[in-house]
Amino acid sequence: MSGRGGPGDGRGGGRGRGRLRPGLRPVAENTRLSITEQLELFQRSDATGELPGSASGRQQAGTEYAFPPGLSNHDRAVVHAECKKYGFTSKSHGKNESRCVCVYKRQQRRGGDPAFELPLGPQSLAALEAYFHAHPPSQAELAGIAGQGRDVDLQDSYGTGEAGSSSEDEAEEEAAAEGDAVEAAAAGAQAGADGQQQQQQAEAGGRKKGRGGGGAKQHAAAFSEAESLIAGREALPIASFREQIVSALDSSQVVLIAGETGCGKTTQVPQYILEDAWYRGKGCRVVCTQPRRISAVSVAERVAAERGEGVGDNVGYTIRLESRGGPASSLMFCTNGVLLRMLTAGARGGGGGGGGPARDPLASVTHLVVDEIHERDRFADFLLILVRDLLPAHPHLRVVLMSATLHIDLFSGYFGGCPVVRVPGFTHPVEDFYLESILALTGYQEAAVRQVGGLTGGTGASRATAPPPASLPAKERRRIEEAIEAAFTTGTDEAFEALLEVTGAAGADDMSQGAPGVNVKHTAKGATALMAAAVHGRADVVSALLSNGADPSVALPGAGAQTARDLAALYGHGAVVEVLDEFGEGAAAAEELANAALALSHYQAQTNADEVDVDLIHLLLMYACQEGVFKKTDAEAAAAAAAGPQVLGAVLVFLPGWDEIMRLKEKLESSPAFGSSRYQLLPLHSMVAPAEQRRVFVRPPAGVRKIVLATNIAPVVAPHHTTPQPCLTPP
The missing domain is CATH 1.25.40.20 (Ankyrin repeat-containing domain)
Structure with a gap:
């Protein structure tokens, strides 16, 4: 294998792409010592003096030093690694035999002028307070101010020109020493990264294009959408409980919010925390957990849209195999499993196996929001146990538990009788249809009665029947x-x-x-x-x-x-x-009751109770969407058109699992009605790729109806994006 290494060759350093670590490079010891000697001499040289004479390097001014050409790619990789230890930046120049490494000292930032405090008098403070009460800043302005402050902080922290050694040079030189198999794997990983980068560049280009000629309409549409989102926030039932929630967080370390479905707690509570912290001029980092990946992504996108920004800025998310945003984001959504792994990894000492000191994952977190705790899955229960044990060691941390109106006393008592904020909800009117009704609506009952030769002539089975x-x-x-x-x-x-x-x-x-x-x-x-x-x-x-x-x-x-x-x-x-x-x-x-009982017994005798009847669901969808034999007559269609335009609401079908979803999807795709372009058939399951899951939230074109085939993952995300019209549950 020509020494290109197997699993035990020490590959897979910091970048995880199969490269050799600098300490494992095939570089002679005298060469390593010579490189170290030159860097030490360079470090001791001042900014105006000359580097002491050396046979292995040419002399330069004290802020720059160039190693001679002729170094191998392994030698240059060792130079890059050693430069990081001394705080230098390094860059390779030239090609082939003339390629060499230049080392630079970082520019020392001159100290700014001393800051002087400019106090404001009572009258000035009163005037400013009156002005901001009369003209409060908008959500977009608050987001812009926070973004500018974060950019300044980042510049102050990292300085100018502190990029370290060139990652492109390092990738180029390290890849030369890798085997063919490792090169292929690295190329595949890089291709995926390049594809994601190209997608992000295309999105950025689209935004820039919108700011150019013809962008006025886009700005107007975006402004109108932002206004509607802000108005929607104020109309939610939880809006009137904002001050109560903020006040409870000031006085208690743990607060439980019991809100019914549709009250807005999932999208609004994290924003209330952010806005209150920014109003007070305090730093804030909120981590909000969701039970499923798709809910974490969809809620993050919704919150970012309400704040007039893109996902990855102030609002981000972290799920398995995908992440948007980072340490600079003020609000991060993640799954219960991601946060649980983060907390347990920190308790074990970083989780990297390096034996270093334990890194506290909650040190920079000010608020932890755990949503949908009433679902009681294993990750949520273990997370609550761990959070309660960590609270005494983190007095700065505030925990918000959010649940539907289930097990409220249980959760409150588990956290020492924490205060409870009860929020009423809003639910859309729902009409229930059970299996007997479905059999009657779809015509199954009439066919069954005719087949069995049931009750005829208008005589009921529950009353006496006279002999002829x-x-x-x-x-x-x-x-x-x-x-x-x-x-x-x-x-x-x-x-x-x-x-x-x-x-x-x-x-x-x-x-x-x-x-x-x-x-x-x-x-x-x-x-x-x-x-x-x-x-x-x-x-x-x-x-x-x-x-x-x-x-x-x-x-x-x-x-x-x-x-x-x-x-x-x-x-x-x-x-x-x-x-x-x-x-x-x-x-x-x-x-009617006798006929319904007769049809139900006939249906149960003809079908398997352990199997989902996709044929009946198909027939029910035809009834709900008025297709086939249930299609309106010309007169009925004309009367409906005269009554006004009708919105084609989405249809949401709950199914037990992935197999049933695919069976029903194949059944509908083979149907002349649902296989046409007038319908979108969208499966919603954890096995579906995140990009495909997001299609569920995209509004279909005019005249196209969306049919979502999902498991119990749908109720978590559907309220944030769409309101299904008929909600059908299979028998």
Whole structure:
């Protein structure tokens, strides 16, 4: 392998790309000593004197020294590494054999003029306070002031020209000593980094282009969007609790905010902390945790947009394999797992295995916000245990716990009875549809009833069903017809008692079987016993006949086709009409309930309860989106258009896991309706790349509807970006 090293050759130094460390370079010991000697002589030389004579280097003024050409790439790498120890900067010049290393002393910054305090009198302070109360700074102005202060601090900390040795030279020279396999791996990693850098440069170029000609419209649109975001902040329920939250943080080290979904606690509380610290002129660094990566990214983007800046400036995020922002960011979002690893790594002594002193990861953090603690996942629970143990050693740290209205007393008691700020929430009106309703809406119930041959003819299964009149003997039919005629003509109590007796409605032993003669029709007139009771207003007789299976839908022959209810209304018997109406409503409800039960039992017998029925979900989506057989007619579409423009809300489908998401996605893509350009099918799962997950938050073009197929990851991020219209849960 020509000495190009395996796993144990000491590669993988600070950059983690397989390069050799300077101490492992194949450089002779006398050469290393000569390099060190020249650098020591250079360090002792003053800014105007000459470097003492040396056979290995040419003399220069005391602020610059050039090593002679002819050094190998390994020699130059050792020079770069040694320069860092002396605080010098180094740069390679030339090509091929003429390439050499120049070493520079850093310019000493001249001390500025002494600062003099310029105190303000009481009248000046009062005038300034009145002015700022009348004209408070905007969010963009506050962000700009904070950004300028951070830039000045960075310049003061790092100075001018303190870039160290050239990273490009170091990469070039170190890569020459690496093996082919290591070179290929390094090239792949560099390609990924270059791609990300090109993307960032393209975004920066787009922003610069927007500032050029034709940028007025973009500025106007951005200003309008910023105004709407600020107005949205003020409209959130948590806005009225801002002072209470800030005051609680001043007086307590731990504060619990119990807010219902939609109150705005996730996006607003970190901003309240930042704005209060900036108003007081204090430094502030807030770390806010989220249970999932996509929620950390989406909330960071939302907060940055509300503050009128890009992600990576004052607001950033850190998740697995991706990070925006850094130590200079005032507000960082991360997952519970990232913060837990950071805290445990610091407790172990930096986590690098170097045996050095433990680095306190909370030393620069002023506020720690732990969101969605009610979910009680393992990372959140372990994080709360660790945070409570670390609080006594960090009196400067303020902890904000945010939860839905669950386990409030449990969390408050765990942190010593910390104060609780309760914030009401806002939820959109939601109408629930269960499986029985879905089967009816999608037409499954009707098909099942027809297939099974269920309840027909308007008779409910919960009431008595009379035997067909044709099954009665002829002699008994004549007796019933005579009793009907006598009741019609006389209307006496005796006539109706005899009618109930001959029809079998008087004192039947088993009323569930119905009386045998209640639906017999008079041969000449076509009237029934129920009609005779309705004409004379006998509500008691009507109730008895109905309970024994009398059919109120039977009508008289002829053009009028009057039913018993029509006759009762014609003769002014309101009590009988009310009895018949109540019976009709109850019978319809009983029949609908019986049909729903029949369809449900049929569906459960035909499907596997352990599998998600993607066919039913597909049918339900067609109903919700009015596609296929559920499409509006031309008249209905015209009426809807006349009512005004309708917004196509997003559809959110919750599924158990990734397999079900892909099955349903493939089912919808093969559908003529949902496979068209009028719909966007977007899976939302932790296995989806972050760039693809962000597509969920992008508003689709006009006329295009978005269908999101997700697990329980969706409720965490959806409230910050979009409001789904129908929310469908599979059976």
